[in-house]
Amino acid sequence: MKIHEYQANQLLAQYQIPVARGEVLFDAKRARAAFQKLANPHCMIKVQVLMGGRGKAGGVRRAVSADEAEQLAATFIGKPFSTYQSEGSQAVVKAVMITEEVKIKEEYYVGIVVDRSNSAPVILFSREGGIEIEEVASSRPEAIEKIYFSPDQLPTQEAIQSRIVKRFSNQEVSSQIAAVASKLARLFVEKDASICEINPLVLTDQGRVLALDAKIVFDDNALFRHEDIQALKDPEEDDERERKAKAFGLSYVSMSGNVGCLVNGAGLAMATMDMIKLAGGEPANFLDVGGGATAEQVKEGFKIILQDPRVGAILVNIFGGIMKCDVIADGVIQALREIKLRAPLVVRLEGTRVEEGRRLLKESGLPIISCSTIEEAAQKAVQEAERASKGSHAHSH
Numbered sequence: 121m122k123i124h125e126y127q128a129n130q131l132l133a134q135y136q137i138p139v140a141r142g143e144v145l146f147d148a149k150r151a152r153a154a155f156q157k158l159a160n161p162h163c164m165i166k167v168q169v170l171m172g173g174r175g176k177a178g179g180v181r182r183a184v185s186a187d188e189a190e191q192l193a194a195t196f197i198g199k200p201f202s203t204y205q206s207e208g209s210q211a212v213v214k215a216v217m218i219t220e221e222v223k224i225k226e227e228y229y230v231g232i233v234v235d236r237s238n239s240a241p242v243i244l245f246s247r248e249g250g251i252e253i254e255e256v257a258s259s260r261p262e263a264i265e266k267i268y269f270s271p272d273q274l275p276t277q278e279a280i281q282s283r284i285v286k287r288f289s290n291q292e293v294s295s296q297i298a299a300v301a302s303k304l305a306r307l308f309v310e311k312d313a314s315i316c317e318i319n320p321l322v323l324t325d326q327g328r329v330l331a332l333d334a335k336i337v338f339d340d341n342a343l344f345r346h347e348d349i350q351a352l353k354d355p356e357e358d359d360e361r362e363r364k365a366k367a368f369g370l371s372y373v374s375m376s377g378n379v380g381c382l383v384n385g386a387g388l389a390m391a392t393m394d395m396i397k398l399a400g401g402e403p404a405n406f407l408d409v410g411g412g413a414t415a416e417q418v419k420e421g422f423k424i425i426l427q428d429p430r431v432g433a434i435l436v437n438i439f440g441g442i443m444k445c446d447v448i449a450d451g452v453i454q455a456l457r458e459i460k461l462r463a464p465l466v467v468r469l470e471g472t473r474v475e476e477g478r479r480l481l482k483e484s485g486l487p488i489i490s491c492s493t494i495e496e497a498a499q500k501a502v503q504e505a506e507r508a509s510k511g512s513h514a515h516s517h
């Protein structure tokens with residue numbers, strides 16, 4: 121579960137990590153009073169959405185007057201906002217944060233994640249903050265200090281400082297950073313977080329270290345023991361399509377490619393995605409209709425998949441076990457009669473009542489590309505999706 125920056129700030133403050141003075145605004149009309157209280161002499165207006173990259177997308181702005189603060193707040197609140205990290209989905213902004221303008225001298229990065237290969241949480245620190253840590257990690261891995269720790273034994277400020285001190289000429293700065301990192305480690309463990317990231321952690325012109333932007337993700341499996349965290353849940357975090365799928369008893373997972381997948385069973389979903397990748401493509405999503413889907417559910421499944429504008433082709437891969445192939449075929453046919461399919465459909469059926477299923481598809485006269493092996497189906501779907509994205513290239517930019 122993700123939380124908004126303003127919520128993360130409250131949590132950081134609870135752990136005595138310094139943050140910029142600020143307020144959350146759900147109504148642009150309140151921006152004026154907040155500006156007058158916080159300005160030094162300017163303020164920052166920051167859009168509150170559950171995705172990174174807001175700065176580059178114009179969601180972090182400076183306001184030099186109360187008028188401008190209100191005007192900026194009004195351009196964000198109630199409007200959709202997306203960044204290059206939002207994977208095709210757009211969130212409607214409910215709030216902005218207004219903060220004092222911090223005079224930045226240096227920007228650092230500090231993050232805590234679970235390193236699966238080492239089965240341990242790790243503090244990542246870099247003097248190069250404010251930019252994406254993935255970029256630093258791939259171009260200059262030596263610029264990142266990795267400090268592993270055990271959740272049973274939190275790292276002390278001194279232990280952390282001893283690891284980063286060599287990167288600074290000034291002990292005072294590294295000591296403040298180490299204090300932040302050790303508090304962040306306690307938050308990470310106590311609240312069962314899976315990611316705690318401060319980017320940038322800044323050194324101000326006054327020589328203070330403070331957190332200017334925090335991203336915190338919690339482990340959903342541990343939420344039951346954190347009522348305070350559960351209360352922070354923004355229902356819009358879940359992709360709109362994921363919510364809709366849930367309502368129909370389907371499970372939908374969004375990814376970053378252009379082949380939409382309708383499958384039955386999580387194992388087959390994994391195998392299908394592997395086959396798509398093997399064929400040189402990328403899945404846009406997968407929709408799992410489960411063991412006993414009805415024709416109605418299949419129809420809703422198609423609608424959900426087609427809502428994603430990146431989907432250039434749909435691959436239906438069904439192994440009829442509990443689910444009969446003719447039921448799926450019937451669902452596909454009903455769906456195509458009711459909704460306008462804007463993407464080519466590739467179907468591969470196998471298993472119980474497969475002959476009946478294939479016959480139904482064929483006799484329907486609908487434009488369905490029927491395949492008998494998953495290899496062939498995956499290749500067809502990838503080709504079709506590629507062709508579609510080439511065709512729409514002009515207006516996809």
Ligand code: GDP
Pocket residue numbers: 140164166171172173174175176180219220221222223224227249250251319320332333
């Ligand atoms: P993100 O783009 O979603 O990660 O949003 P951030 O909150 O990290 O803001 C992006 C960038 O805006 C930061 O890296 C800073 O360089 C800049 N920024 C944000 N707040 C302030 C501020 O108070 N003062 C100054 N000078 N720059 C800021």
Ligand code: MN
Pocket residue numbers: 250319320333
């Ligand atoms: Mn940031």
